[in-house]
Amino acid sequence: MSTTTSPITNGDGDDDDDDVVIDVENLAVSYGDHLALEGITLEVRRGGVAVIVGGSGSGKTTLLKAVIGLAPISSGRIRLLDRELRKLTEIEGRALLQRIGVMFQGGALLNSITVGENVALPLEMHTGLKADLIDEIARTRLRLVGLEGAADKLPAELSGGMRKRAALARAMALDPEILFCDEPGAGLDPITAAEIDRLLLTVNESLGITLVVVTHELLSIERLGGDLLMIDEGRVLYSGSTSQARQSSDPKLKRFFQPA
């Protein structure tokens, strides 16, 4: 989908439902007595770039985790790729997870195996492909993120930026329909962070993969250019385009976009 149409809405749009790949309705997530998210409603459409922003502790990562099934849903409904998360059996859940890719903040590569084995892991576990073909696919994935020489290295031998690229290669191993990224630029220098954003956009534009990025970095929000969902204290503060968000009179939005 082109970035001129809004891939993310607050749920009251009249767009074709077939295009909606993530549909969250009145979601609440709580940990014990602490209510982390409340009343979250959003839709993300196929092929779009959705950027979830918010300050530290706002609940944006919790929202991402709830959508991929890692955080417990207290109330509300999440539909991912037309399947309602709460109603899935274990086997259906596993099948659904094979259609998405997740790039974690720290990479989350398995430290005991090489980078190549990390990228090959989903292929090895979920496909019946022969080992040499899996190896070739893994090396191709690594080449696409500029890590052709790193297949035999251990994750601990890589720099922060290289680890993120390797994580991207692993997340892309099964050619997912949606790619979720948690703080892709966190802990990276501005040049490397920009390279990661460019890689993500390439994935979105050339393969048509829906991109959901959680970030708090203004430069990253600018570069990714998708539509915004701003979370503040566990609630949706804003849903719409970046340009409109910049012109908003809401003091919290103003402070976010003009922190100085």
Add this chain to the structure above:
Amino acid sequence: MNRVSGDEHGLLFEGSLTLSTVHLIAEETRPLIRNHPAQALRADVSGLQRLDTAGAVFLRGLSTMARQEDKTLLLGPLPDQLQKFFEYVGHTPTPIAATPESSAPADREGALERLGGNLQLFGERLSAFLFLMSDLTWSAVSGLFRRTGMRRGSFVEQAIIIGSQGLPVIALILFLIGAVSTLQAAAQLRQFGANILVADLLAIGICVELGPLMTAIMVAGRSGSAIAAEIATMKFTEEIDALHTMALDPLRLVAVPKMWAMVLTVPLLTTMADLTGLAGGTLTALVALEIAPATFFDRLFDALHVKDIVTGLVKSVSFAWIITVLSVYRGLDFKGGAVGVGLATTSSVVSSIFAIIVLDLMWNLVFYLR
């Protein structure tokens, strides 16, 4: 010169009021305030040349110090170059000025509430442990027939780490324990002229009790702690979450190969430990106690029954199982950062050793209670 002195108006501060001088100046200040004849004091700080955060915090607390001595104190102007810094530090509230009530918790729990909360927590943790125990055991058994979700080679890798790499230290320790227990037994039996019974005690003691028990304790310390630390670190670095999102079961991928390796290698290690323990005891008996070799070996083989060897091996399998379950549980139960990893490791070893001894007692009741 860094100093505080008294004048007719109050206190006079000069020189540096910094981290390295503030404690000396603070010691001198209170008696000066207390002994000053005036009630309303003034602190002249215009002579200060250097001020850091510690000094600014001290100056901020001066009026409180004066109040404690039933006096008032007014802080004079600082030199221009220090005033800005003082204002920067000074705009935060002074902790010394806080009232005791403000630091008290707003809502204190009663003893019954705490007891109820702890019982509920215990119940939740117990049910989580039992669930993991059954889940891991089922996965380990079903995985023998259906290998999906497991990496090729991980079982062999784990068996080498837990088994062959652990063998030298376990064998050496059992060799020494065999020697020590022979010497101790002989010291007692000699009093009754029954030195030769050392062979019986050695055979039963090592094969039924010390071999399996010491091997399990060593494995809990060496491999159980490593399993807990590895899984806790994987949780900390979101590797466990990443496996979930790749539709992979961390138990099958990470824990089941370890369970297989433990259940296979611990009985093998125990067998080797039995042999080296017997070797240590035999060598000591023959060399130090001068028992005739033929007589000693006759007694040794007479005393050792198949049932005793099987008992030891059954015990070792159960020890391996409980060490793995507890270590995986402690690893997954991890909370916090580096300290959490340390706690998971320690608690896995402590709880494994406790469980090993409880299981040992249970097996002894099953096999030897008449």
